[in-house]
Amino acid sequence: MKAALIGAGQIARQHLACLNTLPGVQLAAICDLSPATAEAAAERYAIPSWFTDYRAMLETVRPDVVHVTTPPTSHFRLAMDALEAGAHVIVEKPATSTFEELQTLILRAKQTGRHVVEDYNYVFNRAPQEILRRIESGEFGAVTHVDVLICLDILGPGGFADPNSPHPALKLAGGAIADFLPHLASLSHAFVGPHRSAQTVWSKRKPSPLPFDEFRSVVEAERGTATLSFSASAQPDAFWLRVYGERMQATANLFETRLTFDGPRNVPKPLRPFFSGLEEGSDIRRAALSTLLRKFKGPGAYEGLWECLARTYQALTARAVLPITVEDVLAVNRMVEAMKPTEQKI
Amino acid sequence: MKALVTGANGFLGRHVVDALLARGVEVRAMVRPATRVEALGWPASVDVVRADLRTSRDLVDAFENVDVLIHLAAVVSGGEDAQFAGTVGGTERLLDAMAGSNCRRLVLCSSFSVYDYTAARGVLDETSPLQQTPDVYTRGGYTVAKWWQERVTRRYVEQHGWDLTVLRPGFIWGRDHGYLAALGQQIGRHHVVIGPLTRIPMTHVENCADVFALAAVDQRARGQTLNIVDGPGRQVWSYLSDYMRGTGERGWRLPVPHWLASAVIRLAFVTLFRRATKVPAILTPKKFDAMLKPLRFDNRRLRETLGWTPPLSYQQCLTRTYGPVPVPTEAPASWSSGTAASI
Numbered sequence: 001m002k003a004a005l006i007g008a009g010q011i012a013r014q015h016l017a018c019l020n021t022l023p024g025v026q027l028a029a030i031c032d033l034s035p036a037t038a039e040a041a042a043e044r045y046a047i048p049s050w051f052t053d054y055r056a057m058l059e060t061v062r063p064d065v066v067h068v069t070t071p072p073t074s075h076f077r078l079a080m081d082a083l084e085a086g087a088h089v090i091v092e093k094p095a096t097s098t099f100e101e102l103q104t105l106i107l108r109a110k111q112t113g114r115h116v117v118e119d120y121n122y123v124f125n126r127a128p129q130e131i132l133r134r135i136e137s138g139e140f141g142a143v144t145h146v147d148v149l150i151c152l153d154i155l156g157p158g159g160f161a162d163p164n165s166p167h168p169a170l171k172l173a174g175g176a177i178a179d180f181l182p183h184l185a186s187l188s189h190a191f192v193g194p195h196r197s198a199q200t201v202w203s204k205r206k207p208s209p210l211p212f213d214e215f216r217s218v219v220e221a222e223r224g225t226a227t228l229s230f231s232a233s234a235q236p237d238a239f240w241l242r243v244y245g246e247r248m249q250a251t252a253n254l255f256e257t258r259l260t261f262d263g264p265r266n267v268p269k270p271l272r273p274f275f276s277g278l279e280e281g282s283d284i285r286r287a288a289l290s291t292l293l294r295k296f297k298g299p300g301a302y303e304g305l306w307e308c309l310a311r312t313y314q315a316l317t318a319r320a321v322l323p324i325t326v327e328d329v330l331a332v333n334r335m336v337e338a339m340k341p342t343e344q345k346i
Numbered sequence: 347m348k349a350l351v352t353g354a355n356g357f358l359g360r361h362v363v364d365a366l367l368a369r370g371v372e373v374r375a376m377v378r379p380a381t382r383v384e385a386l387g388w389p390a391s392v393d394v395v396r397a398d399l400r401t402s403r404d405l406v407d408a409f410e411n412v413d414v415l416i417h418l419a420a421v422v423s424g425g426e427d428a429q430f431a432g433t434v435g436g437t438e439r440l441l442d443a444m445a446g447s448n449c450r451r452l453v454l455c456s457s458f459s460v461y462d463y464t465a466a467r468g469v470l471d472e473t474s475p476l477q478q479t480p481d482v483y484t485r486g487g488y489t490v491a492k493w494w495q496e497r498v499t500r501r502y503v504e505q506h507g508w509d510l511t512v513l514r515p516g517f518i519w520g521r522d523h524g525y526l527a528a529l530g531q532q533i534g535r536h537h538v539v540i541g542p543l544t545r546i547p548m549t550h551v552e553n554c555a556d557v558f559a560l561a562a563v564d565q566r567a568r569g570q571t572l573n574i575v576d577g578p579g580r581q582v583w584s585y586l587s588d589y590m591r592g593t594g595e596r597g598w599r600l601p602v603p604h605w606l607a608s609a610v611i612r613l614a615f616v617t618l619f620r621r622a623t624k625v626p627a628i629l630t631p632k633k634f635d636a637m638l639k640p641l642r643f644d645n646r647r648l649r650e651t652l653g654w655t656p657p658l659s660y661q662q663c664l665t666r667t668y669g670p671v672p673v674p675t676e677a678p679a680s681w682s683s684g685t686a687a688s689i
Contacts, residue, residue, distance in 0.1 A: 297622035
């Protein structure tokens with residue numbers, strides 16, 4: 001399959017490095033508004049052609065799959081044009097600025113017989129996949145609740161709160177935090193399914209150009225409940241996922257490789273916490289080492305992106321069901337839409 | 347004569363502004379929108395324009411009546427992509443604007459990091475081999491960005507027929523910037539000194555700024571690429587002693603022969619780290635060489651082309667860096683007297 005990419009910024013590096021490792025995938029072209037950025041990426045990842053005009057790229061290269069990794073507000077137009085050019089589209093989250101744009105995009109994909117995939121990379125990290133495997137095997141029991149909390153300092157001068165150069169994500173409803181809602185919603189969706197209702201609190205703890213720096217949501221979903229949170233002030237940086245089942249509980253930090261389970265054991269009840277503690281301690285020590293080692297090589301916390309892309313290309317080649325279906329994308333974005341701040345609050 | 351200086355409030359930029367004023371050049375200083383310029387003590391004659399090269403529109407207005415662009419701006423912190431977008435993307439936007447103006451002369455601040463230290467032998471000078479693609483991409487964000495910045499600039503110059511001077515400073519040091527990567531590895535208060543007798547290619551920020559001002563006004567600089575070092579450089583052990591004395595830092599210094607450290611790092615790189623690219627800089631052979639390879643440095647071409655000698659001696663530079671802060675009334679142009687600051 002012939003792949004092309006639009007927008008050679010930070011996240012593009014993960015897509016490009018991954019694509020170069022996938023069997024049967026030819027990375028054919030790259031496009032960026034900056035000629036030097038496009039050419040440098042082409043040199044670094046051995047891509048045969050680079051462009052500054054994406055329409056020229058679509059026409060000349062006729063890619064089978066287009067990766068859209070530009071700032072979020074440009075996704076819709078680029079993705080629509082890629083579909084018109086006959087390509088499947090893998091778009092970084094958030095796929096579009098509004099739900100209406102997403103519906104238009106998905107409708108057009110159906111009409112053209114192509115796929116649109118929004119990247120929910122953290123769902124494909126090893127920890128959530130292992131929890132899902134145990135749920136499927138029945139070992140975990142039915143999930144009653146999932147708790148996802150991202151603690152990330154986005155108020156530093158070089159990031160979202162750069163006073164000299166407003167981050168493109170600030171144009172989204174909810175500002176910088178809106179950039180993270182698809183992660184929260186996609187994890188919730190993976191464990192408790194489509195949402196029915198959501199109660200949210202958007203607030204601001206510290207002065208900054210960001211409209212909000214704290215977010216909490218309580219979600220009632222088809223198979224259970226979820227609490228989804230983002231905190232720019234809680235430190236250190238972490239991405240906590242806790243899943244509560246009828247037999248087991250799981251805790252993972254998706255910025256690291258840490259994953260621990262607590263469940264029934266064949267010991268007298270008073271001794272269960274003791275043995276659980278020992279096992280959890282040894283799991284955490286092993287994870288500390290593997291987190292350190294993965295810093296040296298490979299995708300690090302983006303392991304899920306590589307896994308998601310590998311499975312997506314396999315499915316596209318085999319014309320099988322994609323790991324992220326259009327129904328998943330719609331359900332996740334409905335949840336995101338329900339969690340966005342109201343007009344009055346903005 | 348009017349000069350547009352980008353990165354004018356940076357560590358080098360603020361001294362370049364002073365050096366230009368001392369040579370009677372009018373200055374338009376480009377700073378980012380949120381920069382507080384009051385603390386810089388610039389005279390009212392300095393024309394401040396606010397722009398961020400990553401995002402600002404209408405940069406062409408900044409070139410109005412400008413005779414020479416002195417391009418110092420670069421993003422030197424953050425991730426590799428942030429550095430590339432800021433330094434290289436910013437240069438593209440700036441030079442696109444210059445192409446729409448009457449300005450035809452430019453002085454670019456490049457860097458020693460564009461040289462291929464691993465391939466260099468003996469003396470590192472302007473004839474030494476440069477990094478090549480795709481090898482350059484193993485050198486880290488700063489080098490990739492500076493290498494591309496020079497490449498992009500040369501392309502614009504060729505396309506538009508401009509006059510270009512490329513200046514490549516070694517390690518620039520000065521007040522609050524006394525610690526240099528060439529000093530080895532700091533562990534807490536202690537220092538592992540790799541190759542204690544290795545010379546450091548160093549230039550004090552005020553000497554370096556003087557070269558930029560000279561290059562802006564001197565016809566002989568046109569078309570030249572010049573390295574900037576104040577001289578053969580101090581040895582690592584000796585400069586580290588001055589640094590520790592100057593800052594009052596206390597700690598042990600462990601000397602390690604360069605050949606030994608180099609052998610260990612190269613072995614670890616192919617065995618333990620299996621050529622991984624994300625290990626710390628000092629554990630990557632190419633970056634290790636760029637920081638610590640024992641080469642000799644001279645400023646012969648700079649001396650012969652522009653007749654330049656550093657206005658400040660090493661002792662004066664030490665006083666400027668580690669001595670008492672000069673009282674504000676001495677600013678901004680008093681440095682050109684060539685005497686050490688005192689109160």
